[in-house]
Amino acid sequence: MTTSFNAPGPASEPVPVRPGRKLGPIADTVGSFHRAWLEPTRERYLASGRTLRELSPCVPLASSKLSELLRGVGHYPRWEVIHSLSAVLDIPSWPLQRLWKQAALDTGKSRDWVDRSAKRGPLATDQSEPPLEHxxxxxxxxENYRRYAEAFLSGEALEAAVEGTFDRLWxxxxxxLASPDHRRYAWDILRSTVAAKADYRDQWPVLADAAFDTVALRAETSPEGQAAQLTESLELFTAMSRxxxxxxxxxxxxxVCGFTPDKVSDLLGISLAAVRSDERHAERFLEHTIELPPETGGPTP
Incomplete structure (x- = not known):
């Protein structure tokens, strides 16, 4: 699956100089949810100043296997290993375990394997509270993030994307907080998390399911009007996906969500002028692709 959305990158900061071989980069094959817990784990390791050899007895894994774990290569790790690593590096295990579970399923592990692995290791019982700002x-x-995600996902995938977004943010x-705008940072996490679970057709995200719950469709009361609006919405969303x-x-x-430009600006962490510019450019593209239906119904404040 090819996605056109990018996850936010970690803030650049100096890391302590440590002896030994430098830790290699994360493998290109690592998926979005695997990367979601792997990147902050690597960052905590790099910031700790400890070497793989010093960390190895605490996990326990041979330093070579620990290097593989931190690069996302080899077998997907069991929870007991990740929990030991989180304890040493002072990483909250509650959101870490949920991301670990989702990543395990995404890599093809069965629910039975996930459950057995989680039971063999210590439970994430700390359930510590996230920062007050979070x-x-x-x-x-x-709720606003959920409405955006509903344009692409439903059911378990929708719930996993919303929960995963806030676990990654935690x-x-x-x-x-150190980024230029925490709203933009959070939105980029949402976008990449939703993109990792969305369905794609010809490398474009599928929005067709959202046609059943648009502002315009809800405003239509007659069966004939709903059918006509549904056809227009399906055509519109197919073009929008590009x-x-x-x-x-x-x-x-x-x-789809019916938000005002001001609300969109606040959610995306961009200026109102940028919102209006993006909307104008999008409408020009859609006008050349389809006959753009007029907006129906009042926007959500």
Whole structure:
């Protein structure tokens, strides 16, 4: 599967100089949810100043196997290994375990393997509270994030994407606060998490399911009007899926979710002028592709 969305990168910062061989990069084959817990784990290791040889007895893994784990190569690790690593590096195990489980399923591990592996290792019983700022941000954004994700996902995939977004944000919240705009940082996590679970057709994300719950469709009461609007919406969403990511985000939030430009600006962490510019460029593309239906119904404040 090819996605056009990019996950936010960690903030650059100096790391302690350590003896021994330098840790190699994360393998290109590592998936989004695997990378979601692997990147903050690597960052905690690099910031600790400890060597793989010093860390090895605490995990326990041979330093060569620990290097493979931190690069995402070899067998997918059991939870008992990751939990030991989280304890040494002071990583909250509650969101880490949930991301570990989702990544295991995404790599092809069965639910039985995941359950057995989790039971053999210590449970993530700390259930520590996330930072107060994270909790406040989640309270403000969760429902809006869910509405965006519903344009691409449903069922378990939808729930996993929303939960995974805030788990990833928890593990990297220091980077979010240090970023130029924490709203933009959080949105990039949402986008990449949703993209990792979305269905694709010809390398473009599928939005067709969202046609059943648009503002315009809900405004139609007659069966004939709903059928006509559904046809228009399916055509519109097929064309929308081919927009660049920034324009696609704006159009989903405006046309599918019904949000005002001001609200879109706040959610994306970009200026109102940038929202309007992206919307204008998107509408020009759509006008040359299909006959763009007029907006129906009032936007959500």
């Amino acid at each position: 909790d406040a941000l989640r309270s403000r954004l969760e 593990l990297s919240f220091e980077h979010a 927009l660049p990511p920034a324009q696609l985000d704006v159009m989903v939030l405006r046309r």
